[in-house]
Amino acid sequence: MALNVNRNVIDPFYRYKMPRLQAKVEGKGNGIKTVIANMVEIAKALDRPPTYPTKYFGCELGAQTNFDTKNDRYIVNGEHDANKLQDLLDGFIKKFVLCPACDNPETSLSVKRNSQSIQAKCKACGHAFVIDSKHKLSTFILKNPPHPLTFENGNGEKKDPNSPINESTNGFDYKENVSNGNDSDTEWGEPTENEKLTANIGKLVIDKDLDKSVEQRLDMLHQFFIAAKKDGTIKDAVRMLNEAERLELKTKAPILLADVLLDVDVRNQLKAYRDLICTFVKDDQKAQRHFLGGIEQLIQNHKKELLPKAVLIVKDLYDLSLVEEDTILAWAAKPSSKYVKKEFAKEIIRGKVGEVTVEPKTNGVPKPAAAPREEPVKVNDSDGEIDIDDI
Incomplete structure (x- = not known):
């Protein structure tokens, strides 16, 4: 699900959105690290280079950071929880993105070289202000300015566009040492006019997609899953989840996954696609239903x-921990006509699904199973149904 850039704003129709941060822990021991899988998408939503929020995490956590721009990998050393990083991102947004006058994230940054200060101006209200230079990230920004073309000399005049300082930066371009993990001497640029136009068009497409009906968005996500299975990228759980959240369909996506991934060989396929499915249904009873x-x-x-x-x-x-025991028992106790005819749902449950002996788990490890039940769960034949979306 997309989040408001300013999470203090609870309006669901707030126009400034960003994807939820996705963190993946890799390695072990001294080599453990956390990869921000969708940092590029987050950075685009904030109109900042992806190195800035990544470096901010490093400053706040006291951890080293590495940037592999060729593979879009932005890494913070150590093991860090996604929720914790999301909270830290709020701090970055407050200090380096939001306008203090109107709280809109439409600010642009520039560096004034002689005074070694970071100037910011809001495109929404016109307010101009100076970024706090005491934060460690400010030092990084001064060394890696967002837009060399906006440097000013002591007289307030703009630097010559043909100056050598502009030769190696055009839009979001990087020096070779960034890909090698060196994050101290990298020069960044803001998008050129054409790149800004492309990015804005992308935002308009996203907004337009969210204006479509749920049925239309479900069809879009269904086609996306089908194409991903055909080209072999369906197991990229982060990519699948990001698309579902972009269309605000994370909870409903599992029914589409069942259609795309499963057939008569369902028992083997559930094992093969377990990790992908878990990404959508873990700790979410509606998604499991x-x-x-x-x-x-x-x-x-x-x-x-x-x-x-x-x-x-x-x-x-x-x-396989795809559906919790409580969800299974509630489903078996109250058949519904939401997905198939109620009579067929009853037929499935009459097959003694209610008698399934589940092994209680502690921290994901099964304990010895209890004795089988003597009688199956009785099916309520009343017409009253529970809509999972009302839970």
Whole structure:
């Protein structure tokens, strides 16, 4: 789900959005590090080079940072939780992005060389101010200015555009030492006019997509998953999740994954795609219920082959930690017509799905199973249904 750039603003229609930060821990021991998987997308939303927020994390955490721009990898040494980094990002936004006068994130930065200060100007209200030079990131920005073309001399005159300082920077361009992990002497530039236009068009496309109906966005995400499976990128969980969150469909996405990933070989496929599916359903009962709905539809589409295996499929969902026990029992106790006809849902449950013996887990490790139940869960045949979206 996209977040408001200024998270103090709770208006769901706030125009300035950014993707939720995705962090992935790699390595172990002394070599452990945290990769910010979508830092480029976040930086575009903030109109800042991705090195700035990455370096800010390093300053706040007392950790080294590395930038691999060729592969879009922005790394903070050590193990860091995504929620903690998201909170730190709020601090970066407050100090280096938001206008103190109007709280809008439409500010641009420039460096005044003689005074060694970082000037900022808001494009929304016109307010001009100076960035706090005491923060360690300010030193980094002074050494790696966002836009060499806006340097001013002591008389307030702009530097000659043909000066050698501009020869190696044009838009978001990097020196070779950035890719090698050296983050101390890199020069950054702001986008050129053409790049800014392209970026703005991209933002308009995103906004336009969110104006579409849920059904239209579901179809877009469905086609995205199909294309990803065809080109072999479907297991890129971060990329799949980012697209679902961009379209604000993370909770509903599992039913589409069930359709795209699974067929009669469902039991093996659940194991093969476990990590991807977990990205969407972990700790989210609504998402798990939508995934169960996708399983219902799958069994209906391959009734002859899969209905006899329904009990085993549901047990696989539990054993692989794709659906929690409470979600399974609530689903079995109250069949719904939301995904398939209610009679067929009852038929699946009559296959003794309610008798599945699940092994209680502690920290993900199964304990010895309790004795099997004597009687299956009774199905309530009343017409009253529970809509998972109302939970």
